[in-house]
Amino acid sequence: MRIASRRTILWLLLALLLRVCCCVTPAHAAQVEKSNPAKVYMHYMPWFETPDTLGPGQWGWHWRMNTQNPNVIDASGRRQIASHYYPKIGPYASSDPDVIEYHLLLMKLSGVDGxxxxxxxxxxxxxxIGSLLSNSNALVDRLGDFGLDFAVVLEDRFSANIGQAxxxxxxxNDNYFSHPSYIRLGPSAEPLLASFGPINFQTESQWTQILAQADEPVAFMPLWYxxxxxxxxxxxEYAWIYxxxxxxxxxxxxxxxxxxxAPNLELAGGVAYPGFDDFYSEGGAGSPVPFEIPHDGGATLxxxxxxxxxxxxxxxxxxxATFNDFGEGTMFEPTNETGFDYLARVQEHTGVAYGEAELELVYRLxxxxxxxxxxxxxxxxLDGVSGMLAALELSAAAELLESTAPTGDYDHDGVVGAGDYLVWRGAYGARTAVYGSGADGNYDGVVDAADYAVWRDHFGGRSLPAAAVPGPSSLALIGLASLGCWARVGRS
Structure with missing residues (x-):
């Protein structure tokens, strides 16, 4: 009886250990609960390039157009870009994994479905076209990590002939339509293929030939009218800004x-936008759009x-429309001018239980x-923080983020100490284009007495080394070794 009882206890402890190990395995993306069941998708531009992707001093056209030079930097660190708005994270490359993570987490916590x-x-x-494709694929490769779906809006204007289309x-057909996260619509669940036009091909016979390259019927949706x-x-059809x-x-x-x-269409898509404030004329790109829609402080949205x-x-x-068309001034992406306000309004529309504080957490990451x-x-x-955010374990994510990147750690050595005071003192009075960077501890773009108070209030804080967070394999080995020793002692 004593041997049987000990064996039973061993099995129970082993089961408990395995349960604990399962609890610390990498988090999986969770579904965001929304009180508004309507599907909401974000139009996304994958066309931004920087010197990190093009070479020293080289910037993609969408950051510079024909008149701006992002290599010109003012005292705050703000670059000269072709937009009336400045991204909170500064101009970026679309293939940057940190940027993709930031964008997709913002969308997820705003109740965006894809x-x-x-x-x-x-x-x-x-x-x-090559970089546009690789940038798009870099985004697609991360969507599953955050539980978001996707589809494409096909630009046919650069297809020189029907063979290219x-x-x-x-x-x-070969790479996207079979993806488990690809958006499907209608009673037959056909893959959504929107078209920004069509522009170059405008007959039924042409599109019959083009769409025949798909192995299944496609939910093809041109622009409205x-x-x-x-x-x-x-x-x-789907509506657009006009x-x-x-x-x-x-x-x-x-x-x-x-x-x-819309009532007379088999499928219809609506649109929402914060405004339309393009930079084409200032950017020396002509005036292809003959209207402007003021943002009006969020009233348009x-x-x-x-x-x-x-x-x-x-x-x-x-x-x-859109997440990040800075050239046309239609972006939902947080900017220095608009903050997180537009995404916060989306949160209200989708009915999620989150607000600007959760969006700021993504920015801090x-x-x-x-x-x-x-x-x-x-x-x-920080990989763990990202996984926790995707799993909607927000309190745990905030704790791990703070323990990894302590508030007030201005010199980024993992300790809030005297060195950070020196950084603050040396930067006092400075402005920063990327709010929260350097010694801007309260994220207002200015290094002042308030940032000293942030440092003072967090003095002594330390980061948590990665080794202090054992992975599931380490826990299992430790636990199994302990159980083995206990059982051995019991037999002696």
Missing amino acids: VMIDWYGVEGTNGD EANVSYL ESQDAGGNAAG EDEAQNNHLGHQDSFYRYR DAVLNQAAQFANRVDFLQL FLARRSYAEDAGAMSN
């Missing part, structure tokens, strides 16, 4: 689409989101990635 990638294909006349759809260009191949010049009637166009066009809510039963999804990039242990811990 991404609609502005997609140029594998063949075309644009010289950057066929090659692009063939690539989609353009489905006739694809004939019977079109499954519906206003007649100087008439301030963009809301009227949206209202008309929802009321009169509120108006279009209210429309979307009013007519939610008439569309299959709402597209947020990004800054920590930059500050501790050379510290392998810290970066390992």
Whole structure:
């Protein structure tokens, strides 16, 4: 009986140990709960390049256009870019893994269900088609880590002939449509293929030939009022940003689409946007868009989101346009000018239980990635923070982030001490374009007495080395060794 009892206890302890180990395995993306069940997708531009991707001093066109030079930097560190708005994290490369992580976590905690990638294909006349594809694929490769879906908005304007368009759809068929996270619509769950146009191919026969490269029927959706260009191949349309010049009637166009066009479509997509404030004229790129829609401090976004809510039963999804078209000033991405406000309004629309504090946590993770990039242990811990955020374990993520990148650690050595005071004193009075960087401890873009108070209040804080967080394999070995010793003692 004593031997049987001891064996039973051993098995129970082993089961408990395995349960504990399961609890500390890497977190998996959790589904965000939303009180608004409508599908919300974010239109995403993968076209940004920096010297890290192009070579010393070289910047992609979308950061510079024809008149700006991001190598010109003011006293705060702000670069000269082709936009009326400055990203909170500064200008970036679309392939940067830290940037992709930051973007996708912001979307997730805003209640966004997926991404609609502005997609140029594998063949075309644009010289950057290779980098656009690799940037898009870098984004797609991370979507599963954060539980987000995706589809593409096909740009056919750079397809010089129908063969190139066929090659692009063939690539989609072979690489995207079968992806478990690819968006499918309609009663037959067909892969969504939106078109920003069509532009170059405007007959039913052409699109019949192009779409035949897919192994299954496709939910092909041109822009609003353009489905006739694809004939019977079109499954519906999606709305976009538009206003007649100087008439301030963009809301009227949206209202008309929802009321009169969408009910007659098999599939329909709505749109919401914060405004339209392009930089084309200032950037020496002409004036291809003859209107401007003021942001009005978020009032424009509120108006279009209210429309979307009013007519939610008439569309299959709402597209947020856009996450990061800085050149057209339509971005939901946080900027120095707008903060997290636009995503906070999206949070209200989707009905998630999160607010700006959670978005700021994602921003802090990004800054920590930059500050501790050379510290392998810290970066390992930050991987854990990212996984916890994706799993919606937000309190645990905040604790691990603080223990890895302590508030007030201005010299980034893992300790809030005298060295950080010296950094603060040396930077006193300075401004920073990336809020929260350097000695800007309260994230307001200015190094002042308030940042000294942050340092003082956190003095003595220390980072937690990665070795202090044992992985599941370490726990299992320790536990099994302990059980073995206990059992051996019991037999003696």
